[in-house]
Amino acid sequence: MTLAQARALKSALDEAIAKAEADGTDAVDLQQSLSSALGGALDELNAAIDAAYK
């Protein structure tokens, strides 16, 4: 695992833990958090593409 991957994982874990704490549950949905992170990254890429086309 690269440092960049580890950072992405840590970010997703932090987000998933924060959500579980906010929800008052002991269950953490890591996969959901990772999927959201990937979706966010795709949104950023889409925005960069749009800007580059203009």
Place this chain on the structure above:
Amino acid sequence: MIRVPCLAALAAVALAGCATTPAPATVDLASGPQPQPAGSQMIVVGTLSTNYCESMVAPYYTQAIVGINAATSRVRAGTLTPDQGVRIFNLGRIARNSFDIACPNAVINVPALQAGQSAVNAINDILEGTK
């Protein structure tokens, strides 16, 4: 879903831990999805191993995230064309859709993992080929 205590161990052992059952011999997830013989496309890991399945899928998501972030930076810097960015974007969507269905109900969906990993490999190929 995984439990908070397991997450600490998960990070500590770089996703190798949290498994209460050993990996099936037919799935070497440490080195990525492997080709499976016909008829074994869905592999039941065990009733207690949704944690394990989730932890095995996580590195694939992170590979995709890193590749997409690299593409975004390069499109912004002008070292990747918008058209190349669109190709990577579409591959990223394939990867996400594949990984999202790769871990249903304590089962590792090997074809979905392989499809997602192929998309990530294609992203990396584009990034490497345009340096």
